[in-house]
Amino acid sequence: MQATTTSFGIEEALEKLGIKDLNHGTSTGNKWFPGGEEIASYSPVNGELIGKVTTTTKEEYEQVIVSAQKAFLSFRAMPAPQRGEIVRQFGNKLRELKQPLGKLVSYEMGKSLQEGYGEVQEMIDICDFAVGLSRQLNGQTIPSERPGHVMREQWHSLGIVGIISAFNFPVAVWAWNTALAWVCGDVCVWKASEKAPLCSVACQNIIAGVLKENNLPEGISSIINGDYKVGEMMTTDTRIPLISATGSTRMGRTVGAKVAERFGKSLLELGGNNAIIITPTADLKVVVPGAVFGAVGTCGQRCTSTRRLIIHESVYDKVRDAIVGAYKQIVIGNPLDEKNHVGPLIDKDSVDTYLKAIEKAKAEGGKVLVEGGVLEGEGYESGCYVKPAIIEAENSFEIVQHETFAPILYLLKYSGDVENAIDLQNGVAQGLSSAIMTNEMKEAEKFLSFAGSDCGIANVNIGTSGAEIGGAFGGEKETGGGRESGSDAWKVYMRRQTNTVNYSDELPLAQGIKFDL
Ligand code: UN1
Numbered sequence: 001m002q003a004t005t006t007s008f009g010i011e012e013a014l015e016k017l018g019i020k021d022l023n024h025g026t027s028t029g030n031k032w033f034p035g036g037e038e039i040a041s042y043s044p045v046n047g048e049l050i051g052k053v054t055t056t057t058k059e060e061y062e063q064v065i066v067s068a069q070k071a072f073l074s075f076r077a078m079p080a081p082q083r084g085e086i087v088r089q090f091g092n093k094l095r096e097l098k099q100p101l102g103k104l105v106s107y108e109m110g111k112s113l114q115e116g117y118g119e120v121q122e123m124i125d126i127c128d129f130a131v132g133l134s135r136q137l138n139g140q141t142i143p144s145e146r147p148g149h150v151m152r153e154q155w156h157s158l159g160i161v162g163i164i165s166a167f168n169f170p171v172a173v174w175a176w177n178t179a180l181a182w183v184c185g186d187v188c189v190w191k192a193s194e195k196a197p198l199c200s201v202a203c204q205n206i207i208a209g210v211l212k213e214n215n216l217p218e219g220i221s222s223i224i225n226g227d228y229k230v231g232e233m234m235t236t237d238t239r240i241p242l243i244s245a246t247g248s249t250r251m252g253r254t255v256g257a258k259v260a261e262r263f264g265k266s267l268l269e270l271g272g273n274n275a276i277i278i279t280p281t282a283d284l285k286v287v288v289p290g291a292v293f294g295a296v297g298t299c300g301q302r303c304t305s306t307r308r309l310i311i312h313e314s315v316y317d318k319v320r321d322a323i324v325g326a327y328k329q330i331v332i333g334n335p336l337d338e339k340n341h342v343g344p345l346i347d348k349d350s351v352d353t354y355l356k357a358i359e360k361a362k363a364e365g366g367k368v369l370v371e372g373g374v375l376e377g378e379g380y381e382s383g384c385y386v387k388p389a390i391i392e393a394e395n396s397f398e399i400v401q402h403e404t405f406a407p408i409l410y411l412l413k414y415s416g417d418v419e420n421a422i423d424l425q426n427g428v429a430q431g432l433s434s435a436i437m438t439n440e441m442k443e444a445e446k447f448l449s450f451a452g453s454d455c456g457i458a459n460v461n462i463g464t465s466g467a468e469i470g471g472a473f474g475g476e477k478e479t480g481g482g483r484e485s486g487s488d489a490w491k492v493y494m495r496r497q498t499n500t501v502n503y504s505d506e507l508p509l510a511q512g513i514k515f516d517l
Pocket residue numbers: 122168169173246301302303304464465466467468
């Protein structure tokens with residue numbers, strides 16, 4: 001396997017990104033802290049050790065936060081377009097390093113190289129967006145009911161933004177948060193997933209270079225590493241006004257409660273249980289790639305992955321056969337080899353969860369249409385490669401109601417009107433992404449109406465995954481309600497202030513209240 005990794009340029013990528021055998025996992029920018037225990041990062045691609053990262057001690061955490069607090073005071077005073085200039089330079093560095101960083105993402109996380117590059121592209125895109133935004137952090141003027149008065153709304157920097165990210169988008173989700181937070185004048189402390197810690201070191205190296213070139217202080221961008229206990233240091237810390245956390249619903253429940261207890265703000269981007277409704281007029285040319293990419297892309301480990309297809313009974317057999325047929329074309333293997341569509345799951349625990357979910361679906365009465373299973377033999381030595389499975393199921397199955405972070409696609413049948421399909425689509429606890437495939441304008445509009453999809457993302461004639469950065473990203477219900485990335489998601493990174501200014505010589509009170517002295 002060593003030969004394979006070398007031939008895909010991993011060694012060179014690691015060198016370009018400044019990743020060593022042993023890396024310090026705590027940094028305030030250009031300053032790195034020795035840390036405590038080590039986390040070993042093994043590649044799910046071939047099971048090899050990529051490198052180690054030290055975890056953040058309590059004392060180091062304190063130093064990081066003090067440094068961030070200090071940096072905030074000067075960073076918030078810098079004009080926003082100048083902060084935008086820093087983000088522009090960061091985006092340019094990402095352009096230069098797209099190949100090695102994309103490779104590291106693919107090698108440490110296991111997604112296909114195309115998707116690894118795509119993830120870095122998402123970082124570049126959000127930087128571009130944030131640069132423009134740095135001149136548009138606009139408030140508004142509001143008419144006052146009182147003569148000689150004016151009301152305004154301003155947006156001020158918030159402070160330290162704590163970012164907790166998941167393994168599946170080990171670099172892009174950090175960038176969605178940081179690019180916006182930085183132009184808003186905030187400073188960021190990032191705790192990456194223990195399953196992809198090297199990605200955090202690589203990103204920190206890149207931004208640290210930019211900060212140094214601009215003579216900016218320590219503390220604008222910090223990383224910390226470790227398990228949930230390190231995350232807890234942030235969630236319980238009143239010095240951090242906003243925690244942005246991406247991960248499972250279970251994690252979000254704990255984080256949300258901890259942050260709320262201290263009246264902090266949280267931005268939660270949690271699990272999805274995303275469905276595509278396939279109506280009688282759906283175009284198979286669009287349905288098949290949309291559904292298959294949605295279900296098997298990133299080996300089913302996106303929060304936007306397609307987990308359920310809700311197919312009208314009149315086209316059920318045709319659609320089922322087309323999707324099952326397409327699954328035969330899927331090539332599973334080393335994700336760094338661009339001929340492969342699907343790489344491994346993140347680790348063996350994940351493989352276990354996948355296998356148990358299939359068993360559970362069968363036990364509940366599901367009919368397996370495409371068998372799953374773990375791949376063995378040459379190229380599959382890591383034990384993390386699995387076959388994408390398709391199971392005919394009912395929406396009421398307990399397992400269908402749960403998000404399993406693996407390539408298992410459930411086929412569900414509906415009859416009658418599109419409303420019935422929408423009921424099934426909405427009939428889960430999660431509310432991230434959804435889609436309808438139809439050429440009927442009325443069906444599409446019903447799906448998008450107030451009585452339609454209850455998700456944060458609702459698409460027509462595209463799949464559930466692969467959102468662009470320009471829109472706000474996130475979802476309702478157990479998905480947590482947060483919105484990151486585009487549109488006006490920047491507002492959560494700022495503090496809103498309402499101002500009323502009296503430029504008259506009188507003091508009339510609002511609501512017509514008389515108070516004569
Ligand atoms: C995630 O899985 O946490 O929409 C993020 C998508 C990607 C982002 C997914 N742009 O699929």
